[in-house]
Amino acid sequence: MDETDKTHAARSLPFLTLDNRDFWTGGANNRLLIYRCNSCAYYVHPPTTFCPRCESRDVGAQPVSGFGTIFSFTMNYKKWFPGLDVPYIIAFVVLEEQDDIRLVSNIVDCNPDDVRIGQRVKVRFEQASDIWVPLFAPVGDLS
């Protein structure tokens, strides 16, 4: 794997499974896919085939808007290994569709010093091997 980003380090990647494949590959079609109950419309994340709200087993991937809000973030300064370019932002992003879905991500395409909790962000994707990594960038007047 030789894909690198601004940190000049190859991203570690998840193993693809039958449960997580839609999430990690939806970016190939520029779509963020989140599992959703087809009975009660509740989003279920991490993806699994059971709705904890209505107990339906009819749960599957559906595209969401890709908009979200920064719930929390950290500016990483520690050079965990030689060659890692710092600082960079790691964040929890809450999806606009449902406030109990929290994605880990990097906040990109902005000045890291301008990142704030509560900021509205939108997804974009970066391909790394067989994965399309969802990243988020600020939208609106703060971008």
Added chain:
Amino acid sequence: MKYPEKNVAITGIGQSRISRDAGFSPLSLTLDAVLEAIADAGLERSDIDGMSCWPGDYQDASGMAPVGIPALQDALRLKLGWYSNCRETAGQFGAIFNAIAAISANLCRHVLIFRTMYQATARKTSFANASFQPGGRAFWPYDWFAPYHAYAAASQQALYFSRYVHESGIKPEQVAQIALISRQNASLNPAAIYRTPITLDDYFDAPIISSPLKLFDCDVPIDGSTAIILSRVDCARDTRNPLTRIEAIGSSMQYRNSWTQLDDPATQALPGVAEMMWGRTDLSPADVDVAELYDGFSFHTINSLEALGFCPKFEAGAFIDGGSRIALDGELPINTNGGALSAGRMHAYGQVHEACVQLWGRGERRQVAGDPRVAALSTAGGPLAGCFLLVRDD
């Protein structure tokens, strides 16, 4: 008895030398701690009929858990009625809670519990802090963090801590008091790793690891081992130390057990276990004489102070402001041996060892005045949390 933990006591403690470069094997360090604990209880090797540990042998080079039950049982040739490691449990204290259950089920009487870490030496040869390797593939639960250069526990904890700072409004100079008090206590503990007191300027001059976590907010990887003996109370009366019972435990899991979806990153999983613990005792936070609160990161201690009821939610900043309340001579002395921040990362078992030191009056220059009888202990980190109260009966 309604709550079985009240029928279980800690009867002995032992600890190897804690260092940044042991020069002895992990198993050798473990034997140092274990043999000391058995002797400290006034027991013989043949009295030990149970073994418990968290998390069990990791079977890797990280130094996180280099010794498990099989290697130690065989080295000591112990004959056991019950033994078990555990990893998916209420944090590091799960080993204690399991042992309480086993003792209560009459499977054993004297359980040896140990925690050994070898991360100081391991870090010299590998990227041992890493939850996963750059460019590699990650398994659950790290798969959701893996692509985002979130390499260490500090990366996750900084995300939780950042939310806490946002919601509580705690000031950095208040957060700093946890590290400053720990170092002050460590200066009185000859076994601590770092013993030179630090100032507020030192705290702010140190590198930021991942905001808002600064260097002195993070505990110190070490080589070392700690052991305790857990005994059924009627068998504990013959042992050497004052009868010191487990008064109440908090072992519940009331939230989503997930490092990303945990219900409330600002408080982590502590409120649920604290509620369970206080529901099993007539004691209240005001009865606690000394608090040994997990400090893998200073933020964990701050969470514990609030969740265990020593101050209201999001008011720990005011409570620890200036440090006097949590100092050795304060109303609630915390992490009296220097904690993991300064005495070294013994993963909550340093806290258990130190609670007994204090309740048994062995603290020497760091002994809390007033003959402490009640200690509160916690462990924390993401969805993992556990707590218990330890009470000297005599």
